[in-house]
Amino acid sequence: MRLILLAIIAMSFPAMAREDMPAKAWLENMSQALREQEFKISLIQLQADHIRPLVYIHGKVNDEEVAFLEHLNGPPKNAVRVGNTVTFIEHDQPAYSVHSNRIQGVIPAAFADDISKLETGYQFVLGGRSRIAGRPGQLVRIIPTDDNRYGYQVWLDMDTYLPLRFDMISGDKQLLEQLLVVELLVLDEVPAILKEAYKQEWPPVLSQSDREGGEDWQFSWLPAGFKVLIKDQHRLIGSKEAVEYIAISDGLANISVYVAKAGEAPLPEELVTRNGLSLATERVGNAEVVAVGKVPAETLSRIAKSIMLQ
Amino acid sequence: MDKLGQEWVSAAVDGEIDEHTLAELVADADSHEQWRDYHMIGDAMRGELSKTVSLDLSASIMAAIDEEPAIVAPKPTTVAKESNSGATGKVIPLFKQFGQYAIAATVAMVAVVGVQNYNQDSLVDNSPLPVLNTRPLIGSASPVSLQTGAVQQSQSYTNDQMADQRRRINAYIQDHMLQQRLNNGVNIDDNSEVDTTPVAQ
Numbered sequence: 001m002r003l004i005l006l007a008i009i010a011m012s013f014p015a016m017a018r019e020d021m022p023a024k025a026w027l028e029n030m031s032q033a034l035r036e037q038e039f040k041i042s043l044i045q046l047q048a049d050h051i052r053p054l055v056y057i058h059g060k061v062n063d064e065e066v067a068f069l070e071h072l073n074g075p076p077k078n079a080v081r082v083g084n085t086v087t088f089i090e091h092d093q094p095a096y097s098v099h100s101n102r103i104q105g106v107i108p109a110a111f112a113d114d115i116s117k118l119e120t121g122y123q124f125v126l127g128g129r130s131r132i133a134g135r136p137g138q139l140v141r142i143i144p145t146d147d148n149r150y151g152y153q154v155w156l157d158m159d160t161y162l163p164l165r166f167d168m169i170s171g172d173k174q175l176l177e178q179l180l181v182v183e184l185l186v187l188d189e190v191p192a193i194l195k196e197a198y199k200q201e202w203p204p205v206l207s208q209s210d211r212e213g214g215e216d217w218q219f220s221w222l223p224a225g226f227k228v229l230i231k232d233q234h235r236l237i238g239s240k241e242a243v244e245y246i247a248i249s250d251g252l253a254n255i256s257v258y259v260a261k262a263g264e265a266p267l268p269e270e271l272v273t274r275n276g277l278s279l280a281t282e283r284v285g286n287a288e289v290v291a292v293g294k295v296p297a298e299t300l301s302r303i304a305k306s307i308m309l310q
Numbered sequence: 311m312d313k314l315g316q317e318w319v320s321a322a323v324d325g326e327i328d329e330h331t332l333a334e335l336v337a338d339a340d341s342h343e344q345w346r347d348y349h350m351i352g353d354a355m356r357g358e359l360s361k362t363v364s365l366d367l368s369a370s371i372m373a374a375i376d377e378e379p380a381i382v383a384p385k386p387t388t389v390a391k392e393s394n395s396g397a398t399g400k401v402i403p404l405f406k407q408f409g410q411y412a413i414a415a416t417v418a419m420v421a422v423v424g425v426q427n428y429n430q431d432s433l434v435d436n437s438p439l440p441v442l443n444t445r446p447l448i449g450s451a452s453p454v455s456l457q458t459g460a461v462q463q464s465q466s467y468t469n470d471q472m473a474d475q476r477r478r479i480n481a482y483i484q485d486h487m488l489q490q491r492l493n494n495g496v497n498i499d500d501n502s503e504v505d506t507t508p509v510a511q
């Protein structure tokens with residue numbers, strides 16, 4: 001009897017390999033797939049009352065990653081990535097290139113990066129399976145370890161490990177943002193558009209050398225896993241107002257902290273847009289600290305209060 | 311009939327019936343047991359019961375007790391408690407553990423069911439109209455020109471102040487969005503000079 005059982009277990013082992021795979025391994029496979037596979041995904045991005053259809057094509061030309069992102073509705077808005085350079089081609093301004101290893105704004109850059117970096121702030125838990133874009137998908141929950149950030153859930157294609165659906169969820173389980181793949185095509189060869197993009201001459205990368213001179217700002221408190229990415233002084237893109245700028249991130253959630261001269265009308269203390277982007281303001285004398293990011297407004301408030309000059 | 315039958319048997323045991331009735335009794339298989347019992351009772355009253363018979367009785371009584379269900383069950387544990395407290399010490403934690411597992415499993419079930427329900431709800435919400443179920447609006451809505459949905463203000467100011475405020479909120483949000491593009495090339499690991507251990511509140 002025992003022998004029969006053992007035989008059954010031994011025989012079913014190959015089939016169970018995927019069943020036994022821990023959540024983190026699923027995410028690591030996704031990260032590898034996003035970097036190495038050649039595919040085209042059509043997806044929609046749902047944010048509050050906005051729906052954006054997009055196409056994302058990824059492949060490798062001469063061993064360099066090439067990717068193309070196109071907004072299908074409205075004025076042309078595309079991004080091209082060749083190697084570590086991303087060029088944004090938008091209707092309202094001349095094309096510009098930045099140094100980046102992912103096209104920012106659709107699939108979180110952290111998903112193609114080292115998954116271990118997220119472990120301080122999030123836990124990975126396997127969920128159920130469901131059919132998305134006509135393919136079987138495995139749910140992986142990315143659960144925040146505290147309520148200072150939002151949670152995420154991602155459904156991965158069971159064949160290719162590419163993401164099929166991505167949800168951002170608030171603490172009270174409200175859906176804040178969703179990416180939904182409607183078609184996933186695994187490509188056999190590099191599509192012509194990527195070959196074309198690789199050959200194309202793109203604008204030179206914006207000089208980042210002027211990103212210096214930030215004061216030595218410190219935080220007496222930051223949620224676990226958040227680190228300071230960059231500090232500088234620059235002028236706001238819209239109002240040309242001079243600000244001290246600090247970028248902090250836990251990998252998935254990115255927060256910008258600004259210190260500037262307070263305006264005439266005080267900014268709201270806390271403000272929440274319906275896609276989860278929040279803004280918090282703390283007034284210190286005639287200066288104001290503004291924190292912006294896709295985390296709960298309470299977290300931003302606390303961060304804005306805990307900033308100090310060393 | 312039954313009563314009558316018993317009387318017959320009793321009389322037959324005592325040898326007080328005629329041959330015809332005895333023949334009838336022999337034919338009546340149901341009464342054979344009673345026949346035996348009456349003889350046994352008679353033997354017992356006369357003190358003539360053989361040892362084998364009494365053994366047989368006690369065995370059948372034991373068998374009957376063994377077959378007796380349920381009510382007997384708690385007894386052995388109380389006996390065990392009185393006789394051997396060491397053994398019970400082992401038994402009880404084991405049962406407690408099982409209880410805890412069961413509770414944990416139940417909680418997990420509830421959690422899973424709850425989340426799945428939520429998912430279904432959100433799917434149902436989203437399927438007819440692609441409008442997301444999001445935070446309620448507070449105060450008057452003043453849309454930000456950037457694609458970030460409506461922005462709310464809790465206080466009212468003059469139009470100029472409102473415009474100024476809105477412009478500055480826009481500027482910060484736009485700058486934040488732009489920074490996402492610019493900062494992406496920065497490696498997190500290179501800038502970890504800030505101690506991120508939370509300060510006790």
